Amino acid sequence: MQTERHAALQAYAGWNQNLSESRTCASGGTAWLLAKHFIEDLNGVVYATGFTLAKTVSVIRAASLQDLEQTKGSRYVRSSFPANLYDQLKQDLQARLPVLFIGTPCQVAAVRSRWERFRNESGMTGGESGMTGGESGMTGNEDDSLLCADLLCHGAPPQTYLDAEIRHLIGNRPYTDVRFRGNDEHDYHLSIWNKESCIYSVKARKQPYLLAMLRGVTLMEGCYQCPFASPQRTGDITLGDYIGLDPSVRTKAGGHNISYISINTEKGRRVYETFLRAQPAFRSVERPLGERLSVRSSILEPAGRSPLRDKFLQRLPRLGFARAVRRTMRMEILKESAFYRTLHHWAHLVRKALRGGSNR
Numbered sequence: 001m002q003t004e005r006h007a008a009l010q011a012y013a014g015w016n017q018n019l020s021e022s023r024t025c026a027s028g029g030t031a032w033l034l035a036k037h038f039i040e041d042l043n044g045v046v047y048a049t050g051f052t053l054a055k056t057v058s059v060i061r062a063a064s065l066q067d068l069e070q071t072k073g074s075r076y077v078r079s080s081f082p083a084n085l086y087d088q089l090k091q092d093l094q095a096r097l098p099v100l101f102i103g104t105p106c107q108v109a110a111v112r113s114r115w116e117r118f119r120n121e122s123g124m125t126g127g128e129s130g131m132t133g134g135e136s137g138m139t140g141n142e143d144d145s146l147l148c149a150d151l152l153c154h155g156a157p158p159q160t161y162l163d164a165e166i167r168h169l170i171g172n173r174p175y176t177d178v179r180f181r182g183n184d185e186h187d188y189h190l191s192i193w194n195k196e197s198c199i200y201s202v203k204a205r206k207q208p209y210l211l212a213m214l215r216g217v218t219l220m221e222g223c224y225q226c227p228f229a230s231p232q233r234t235g236d237i238t239l240g241d242y243i244g245l246d247p248s249v250r251t252k253a254g255g256h257n258i259s260y261i262s263i264n265t266e267k268g269r270r271v272y273e274t275f276l277r278a279q280p281a282f283r284s285v286e287r288p289l290g291e292r293l294s295v296r297s298s299i300l301e302p303a304g305r306s307p308l309r310d311k312f313l314q315r316l317p318r319l320g321f322a323r324a325v326r327r328t329m330r331m332e333i334l335k336e337s338a339f340y341r342t343l344h345h346w347a348h349l350v351r352k353a354l355r356g357g358s359n360r
Ligand SMILES: Cc1cc2nc3c(=O)[nH]c(=O)nc-3n(C[C@H](O)[C@H](O)[C@H](O)COP(=O)(O)OP(=O)(O)OC[C@H]3O[C@@H](n4cnc5c(N)ncnc54)[C@H](O)[C@@H]3O)c2cc1C
Pocket: 024, 025, 026, 027, 028, 029, 030, 031, 032, 033, 047, 048, 049, 050, 057, 071, 072, 073, 074, 075, 076, 077, 078, 079, 102, 103, 104, 151, 152, 153, 154, 155, 156, 239, 240, 241, 242, 243, 259, 260, 297, 298
């Protein structure tokens, strides 16, 4: 079943000004604060991706702020959706609980399509299935109490790659979390944590797993032809990093990462307005619709398939992930090093001087 898609009606730059809440969030902390709003203000539940006790990155059901804590931050790996959790989501919707689902656009499409099929097969109508409470923002003839937020998505590597990378980096040492983003010194690092203590943290340009992911070497094959990298969104609301934001707005955030937020449906608009009233710590600035679109990646086109990908795939069965990715990214990491950059710079100056000399 094809799910409906919607172009943005309005766009905002936003961030949670309460840094004690948003320190480990990916960008502006919008996803987490919106989720908090569903739990605290609407007595609802949230389905979002977290790092679980089983050391997997997967969708969890959060009904308390404690459950929600593990959903902070983007985890650059494919998030799985346990089969039994979908039944739970269906039950929550049948019980008319306000439900927020946050995920990649392909996850949102899957959730919507299964829920719509169920509603059609069981003959449920809007009135029977929908929440009608005024405070939620989901009122009128809207068809149900499900609000979906999709993420702008570059793509994700499979979980097996991340497992192999962690084993390579820390062996059998215990760990409780893996992070990639944050409003702290670990933003765009692969960092591994055992409770509050950081046992590994290396920035993207020196870290093979993260650099290979960002450069389009190790994504799932389908991500390179992703049909959801489009301004037509599967979510009522879309969240991403605000790349291309005018510097005058960026200054207002005082160094905080900033979310791109697009409101794609009337339901999304009502919930966003209710959210802003209920969560005054959230700063929201309306922006022109074309501003984020001008930065094409992830919103107008899928991630490029790196020319290094075939080499990586050839090496993978023979060397295993950790060695294959290191061998493949060796030159890329070297090119990012300060030594190489300085050398490159001097070589450029010498070439320029010689050209100048020969023109004289
Ligand atoms: C795999 C991936 C690729 C992305 N690529 C881009 C991109 O190219 N351009 C861009 O602008 N933004 C991208 N994003 C979105 C961006 O990184 C932030 O997630 C987004 O800006 C929301 O930030 P936040 O501070 O509001 O989220 P937070 O408040 O930190 O909450 C994080 C949210 O992300 C969800 N999440 C975390 N990991 C995953 C996962 N693996 N799969 C599904 N959901 C997950 C959690 O459920 C949670 O709701 C990507 C996110 C992911 C997970």
